[in-house]
Amino acid sequence: MNKIKSLDDLKKMRAQAQTGINVREKSIDPASRVQVKVAMATCGIASGAKEIMDFFIEQLDRRSVEAVVTQTGCMGYCYAEPTIEVTLPGQEPVVFGDVDKKRADQIIEMYIKTGELVDGIIPVNYRTIDK
Amino acid sequence: MSKYKMHLLVCGGTGCRASASDAIVENLKKELNNQGLDESVQVIMTGCFGFCEKGPIVKVVPDNTFYTEVKPSDAKDLVEEHIIKGRKVERLLYKDPVKKVTVSDEEGMSFYKKQLRIALRNCGFINPENIEEYIARDGYMAIGQILSENTPEEVIEIIKASGLRGRGGAGFPTGLKWQLTRQTKSDQKYVVCNADEGDPGAFMDRSILEGDPHSVLEAMAICGYSIGADTGLIYIRAEYPLAISRLLTAIGQAREFGLLGKNILGSGFDFDIELKYGAGAFVCGEETALIHSMEGKRGEPSLKPPFPSVEGYLKKPTNVNNVETLANIPAIILKGHKWFSSIGTEKSKGTKVFALAGKINNVGLIEVPMGTTLREVIYEIGGGIKDGKKFKAVQTGGPSGGCLTEAHLDVPIDYENLLAAGSMMGSGGMIIMDEDNCMVSIAKYFLDFSVEESCGKCSPCRIGNKRLYELLDRITQGKAEFDDLARLKNLSEVIKDTSLCGLGQSSPNPVLSTLQYFREEYEAHIIDHKCPAGECKALMVYSILEEHCVGCTACARACPVGAISGERKLVHSIDQSICIKCGACFDKCKFDAVLVQ
Ligand SMILES: Cc1cc2nc3c(=O)[nH]c(=O)nc-3n(C[C@H](O)[C@H](O)[C@H](O)COP(=O)(O)O)c2cc1C
Numbered sequence A: 001m002n003k004i005k006s007l008d009d010l011k012k013m014r015a016q017a018q019t020g021i022n023v024r025e026k027s028i029d030p031a032s033r034v035q036v037k038v039a040m041a042t043c044g045i046a047s048g049a050k051e052i053m054d055f056f057i058e059q060l061d062r063r064s065v066e067a068v069v070t071q072t073g074c075m076g077y078c079y080a081e082p083t084i085e086v087t088l089p090g091q092e093p094v095v096f097g098d099v100d101k102k103r104a105d106q107i108i109e110m111y112i113k114t115g116e117l118v119d120g121i122i123p124v125n126y127r128t129i130d131k
Numbered sequence B: 001m002s003k004y005k006m007h008l009l010v011c012g013g014t015g016c017r018a019s020a021s022d023a024i025v026e027n028l029k030k031e032l033n034n035q036g037l038d039e040s041v042q043v044i045m046t047g048c049f050g051f052c053e054k055g056p057i058v059k060v061v062p063d064n065t066f067y068t069e070v071k072p073s074d075a076k077d078l079v080e081e082h083i084i085k086g087r088k089v090e091r092l093l094y095k096d097p098v099k100k101v102t103v104s105d106e107e108g109m110s111f112y113k114k115q116l117r118i119a120l121r122n123c124g125f126i127n128p129e130n131i132e133e134y135i136a137r138d139g140y141m142a143i144g145q146i147l148s149e150n151t152p153e154e155v156i157e158i159i160k161a162s163g164l165r166g167r168g169g170a171g172f173p174t175g176l177k178w179q180l181t182r183q184t185k186s187d188q189k190y191v192v193c194n195a196d197e198g199d200p201g202a203f204m205d206r207s208i209l210e211g212d213p214h215s216v217l218e219a220m221a222i223c224g225y226s227i228g229a230d231t232g233l234i235y236i237r238a239e240y241p242l243a244i245s246r247l248l249t250a251i252g253q254a255r256e257f258g259l260l261g262k263n264i265l266g267s268g269f270d271f272d273i274e275l276k277y278g279a280g281a282f283v284c285g286e287e288t289a290l291i292h293s294m295e296g297k298r299g300e301p302s303l304k305p306p307f308p309s310v311e312g313y314l315k316k317p318t319n320v321n322n323v324e325t326l327a328n329i330p331a332i333i334l335k336g337h338k339w340f341s342s343i344g345t346e347k348s349k350g351t352k353v354f355a356l357a358g359k360i361n362n363v364g365l366i367e368v369p370m371g372t373t374l375r376e377v378i379y380e381i382g383g384g385i386k387d388g389k390k391f392k393a394v395q396t397g398g399p400s401g402g403c404l405t406e407a408h409l410d411v412p413i414d415y416e417n418l419l420a421a422g423s424m425m426g427s428g429g430m431i432i433m434d435e436d437n438c439m440v441s442i443a444k445y446f447l448d449f450s451v452e453e454s455c456g457k458c459s460p461c462r463i464g465n466k467r468l469y470e471l472l473d474r475i476t477q478g479k480a481e482f483d484d485l486a487r488l489k490n491l492s493e494v495i496k497d498t499s500l501c502g503l504g505q506s507s508p509n510p511v512l513s514t515l516q517y518f519r520e521e522y523e524a525h526i527i528d529h530k531c532p533a534g535e536c537k538a539l540m541v542y543s544i545l546e547e548h549c550v551g552c553t554a555c556a557r558a559c560p561v562g563a564i565s566g567e568r569k570l571v572h573s574i575d576q577s578i579c580i581k582c583g584a585c586f587d588k589c590k591f592d593a594v595l596v597q
């Protein structure tokens, strides 16, 4: 390890170190960020939910979107797996079904970035998954 | 972007470690490995989460799930259910004792709702053994910033303007103390961190050192720069091995990164830190005794002045600050004195960490803004009294604080208010008592502590406290006379007025405050020979209710001293002159025939 020799060095070090605990920082005030929940029950996993979750994590990061990607249990839409729920700050959650990489890409570009709705929305009759 | 998608934070405070958090970490890692998830899920051991009542704690982020009372054998379920299948492990979630619902995250827990974490900002969040995690949380930015932008005088002005006061007991304004030490001219000065914390039931400072050691190191460097010192010393009890090892690791890493040592961040400022070990005497927490102990002398207090800021360690000007006081410093520098002084009451700014102990549901470590009421702390954060019992009193300020009652529950907590109510802030121990606690016994318990810990230098403290203890003991035995109450009060006042250090000056507080607020309980012991709370064994009388006794002989067989006689199927009786009041007969009788009075 080289010594940190100046305040600028320290700032660089901080930027680098922050990527390490980013996942934790994001958990502090989730309501202020874009939240993506991927249904990861057996049915979801079988239809590729894991790959979709990785895709979201990677792409949101690459496209500099401040988002928390977490997993959740079965949402009950087994016919439309993989399903994801997206909550924009201050808005009601929206559930998307049959999410493949192409649709995921659309969701990021359209819904998450501009708030425009895209295909595949499942009407939700309850507020959020956890509650 | 880090490769880890998920972090599992496992509490590594002393309490949780005692309940096997090491094994939890190991098992989690093993399970993750088995599932091929070790590349995407990181397991981190952090400092104390504060919620010790329900430890060990495991928190999953980013989805913020808070698992309580986790056992090493739960690792498999956590990995297979939560991480792989994304289903919360219901049985390990926290159940709200009042609302009877399971709560999965901190936001939903009343324990965390009213808290504001400044001194504990990183505890339970970062890995205390990894300096990079501290740096990621703006660690060492405060020292970096002042070294490049501020003169020492400016730093002192910031601390003064923040209104920060010492958290070690006396509440002395921190900025003013730094200024006084700066003003003393000398070729050598010292920064001392007082980590002696030894009040029964207190673990605030220890938890900060275990959970966020770098914040204290950084603050000491800031203090060194401000007062003109290049050496820091941490006085810590040898009996706190975890805190010591985390400190040593932290000091090693800070040196390696050039954040301690020569020419810090190219500024020309040198500062380094060493540990000094104490043997665990309470009085060595008093700053002059602490300094003598560090010098290898007897740990006895000496008369002030000279204050340490003028003549301290090795006769050089020395600034002594408490651990929690220091932990606030980097936050004040980075967020500004206005931010800090906007929190709290008129004369007490910022937050205070308390260790909740005794008959309370949520035993643990909390941090609340000054001005929070005792009721909020006890009922909302603390979750109320254990087993639905009735609140009786709360002892604040450690062994020499006072007992406050129901009538004080709505007092906003700050230095002035606690003093006015007959107690004190002290270092932040809070012991909660319920209807089963006898207040005379409580006073006796604390006096016993002070008698043990008095250094013996002055007679009022050495002999007076012992006499106070004997008087209290007589009362609990039912052998006291009415005039003993006046004796207790007089003697207490003499000890307070004539002792040299804070120990003797405050040790009679538990007696005086219980006398004031629970006088009828003292009188019941003396006049009626009864202990209303039923705690004083010597005052209990066991007898057998003739109409309930069926003569089963169970009590006679249980009695260890043969005090019970009676024929089979006939009423039994207890010989009071032999009875040792152990309660064995009471426990054994199936017919509720043993009466305790
Ligand atoms: C008997 C006695 C024990 C004390 N124990 C401690 C202690 O364990 N930790 C502590 O920080 N201060 C303790 N103090 C207070 C110190 O003397 C001193 O006031 C304090 O360390 C100053 O730091 P502060 O201004 O940051 O609070 C004790 C005082 C007395 C009289």
Ligand code: SF4
Residues within 6 Å of the ligand: B283, B300, B301, B453, B454, B455, B456, B457, B458, B459, B461, B462, B499, B500, B501, B502, B503, B504, B505
């Ligand atoms: S008051 Fe007690 S502890 Fe303090 S110096 Fe005197 S004898 Fe020692």
